[in-house]
Amino acid sequence: MEKKAKISIGIIGMGNMGKLYYEQLSHMEHCQVVSIWSQKEEKVNQLAEEYGVRGYTDYIAMLDAGNLDAVIVATPHYQHTTVTIEALRRHIHVLVEKPIAAHVKDAERMAAVYEEQKKLKPELVFAAIYQQRTTAQWQFIRQVVQEGKLGKLMRFAWFNTNWFRPQAYFNVGNWRGTWKGEGGGVLLNQCAHNLDMMWWLFGLPQAITATAAFGKYHHIEVEDEVHAVLEYPGGLMGSFVASTSEWPGTDRLEIVGEYGKLVYEDKKVTLYQNAESALDYIQHAKQAFGTVKHDVSEMAWEESAGPGHERILEDFLQAIADGREPLVPAAEGLHSLMIINGMVLSSIRESKVRLPFDSNEYDQELQRLIQHSTYRKPEADHDQVMVDVKDSFR
Numbered sequence: 001m002e003k004k005a006k007i008s009i010g011i012i013g014m015g016n017m018g019k020l021y022y023e024q025l026s027h028m029e030h031c032q033v034v035s036i037w038s039q040k041e042e043k044v045n046q047l048a049e050e051y052g053v054r055g056y057t058d059y060i061a062m063l064d065a066g067n068l069d070a071v072i073v074a075t076p077h078y079q080h081t082t083v084t085i086e087a088l089r090r091h092i093h094v095l096v097e098k099p100i101a102a103h104v105k106d107a108e109r110m111a112a113v114y115e116e117q118k119k120l121k122p123e124l125v126f127a128a129i130y131q132q133r134t135t136a137q138w139q140f141i142r143q144v145v146q147e148g149k150l151g152k153l154m155r156f157a158w159f160n161t162n163w164f165r166p167q168a169y170f171n172v173g174n175w176r177g178t179w180k181g182e183g184g185g186v187l188l189n190q191c192a193h194n195l196d197m198m199w200w201l202f203g204l205p206q207a208i209t210a211t212a213a214f215g216k217y218h219h220i221e222v223e224d225e226v227h228a229v230l231e232y233p234g235g236l237m238g239s240f241v242a243s244t245s246e247w248p249g250t251d252r253l254e255i256v257g258e259y260g261k262l263v264y265e266d267k268k269v270t271l272y273q274n275a276e277s278a279l280d281y282i283q284h285a286k287q288a289f290g291t292v293k294h295d296v297s298e299m300a301w302e303e304s305a306g307p308g309h310e311r312i313l314e315d316f317l318q319a320i321a322d323g324r325e326p327l328v329p330a331a332e333g334l335h336s337l338m339i340i341n342g343m344v345l346s347s348i349r350e351s352k353v354r355l356p357f358d359s360n361e362y363d364q365e366l367q368r369l370i371q372h373s374t375y376r377k378p379e380a381d382h383d384q385v386m387v388d389v390k391d392s393f394r
């Protein structure tokens with residue numbers, strides 16, 4: 001079959017991110033956006049006219065039009081699952097926003113449909129937008145861990161409180177801050193990136209103990225502050241703090257191993273490298289107050305860890321063109337959901353949760369939260385609220 005010159009793309013969800021992706025794709029050579037979807041007819045018609053594309057309020061009709069090679073799914077989290085499954089079943093490549101779903105059970109359904117459809121169309125691409133993985137600083141940190149520069153890992157401490165959000169952020173999006181509309185708070189939405197990288201760096205913990213505060217500083221029903229302890233096979237221990245309520249916030253990771261320590265903060269890595277294993281030294285040193293000799297080096301980057309969306313878009317297009325795996329295969333998003341859902345589960349049950357757990361367990365808790373919800377969102381004065389999503393990529 002002759003290779004098409006341009007990849008035809010549809011964008012499903014024309015909110016903050018859908019519009020950003022249209023703007024970014026319109027500067028890329030090997031693709032063309034041919035259709036968009038939004039819930040509101042007036043909005044979609046107006047955007048479709050402005051962009052010179054076809055607008056839909058029925059995404060099934062959009063997928064069935066037969067002119068799409070690929071779609072970008074930029075809806076709220078629950079709809080990631082329904083829309084993705086419909087697209088994959090039609091053998092349309094999918095790039096889905098983070099988190100790939102609201103909970104593990106939905107992610108498992110998506111991964112199963114992908115596996116099933118890939119048997120029929122092996123070159124089908126299913127990728128996710130965890131753009132922080134593309135940034136130089138995080139690739140460097142991963143390399144340090146993977147190359148074993150710190151030796152046996154002992155502990156990490158991660159502060160992700162740099163996700164400050166005023167109440168207006170929750171009020172303008174009717175789905176935000178609710179169990180039914182969003183399915184979670186700071187863990188699922190903002191820290192989806194950091195927890196994806198936590199899995200990318202350290203793998204899946206075997207147990208989590210967490211305390212989440214639900215609507216502690218915002219009028220929302222989901223978590224806006226979390227403290228968690230993670231236990232890994234082999235003895236690594238992690239501590240994690242998340243918040244959408246602190247200003248100035250902190251984005252700091254400290255990884256400690258027998259051969260030293262890596263500290264990441266403010267786009268800078270400080271690497272401490274021990275001349276010998278501190279664990280060996282503990283055993284053989286003859287001085288009661290002896291310490292291990294070490295070197296210190298520093299690296300800094302210009303770009304913050306926020307952007308990178310364009311790199312994900314370009315990689316998705318290239319993966320389609322080459323028939324290869326994307327940089328972030330969407331099924332990997334299931335692991336961070338296991339961590340996210342596990343933290344909420346531990347908090348609700350006030351006990352340690354072993355991983356991996358049966359996804360039905362979390363699903364039942366979530367359904368209970370949705371059914372017993374008495375939360376009512378404050379009215380938003382949409383005209384008075386300024387929303388520029390680019391301000392959030394710190």
Ligand SMILES: NC(=O)C1=CN([C@@H]2O[C@H](COP(=O)(O)OP(=O)(O)OC[C@H]3O[C@@H](n4cnc5c(N)ncnc54)[C@H](OP(=O)(O)O)[C@@H]3O)[C@@H](O)[C@H]2O)C=CC1
Nearest residue numbers: 013014015016017038039040074075076077097098173175
């Ligand atoms: N990778 C990243 O850095 C970022 C990723 N995201 C992710 O992108 C996704 C979309 O976020 P964002 O663009 O900020 O969201 P918005 O609320 O701005 O837009 C959501 C879009 O989905 C549509 N939609 C479908 N179902 C619903 C529903 N039940 N309630 C409300 N809207 C609905 C909206 O329709 P209509 O047009 O009619 O309003 C709109 O087009 C989320 O999954 C989020 O986590 C968000 C920010 C950054």
Ligand SMILES: O=C1CO[C@H](CO)[C@@H](O)[C@@H]1O
Nearest residue numbers: 098189190193389392393
């Ligand atoms: O809160 C939001 C959703 O998460 C994004 C990160 O992916 C933020 O940038 C955005 O403002």
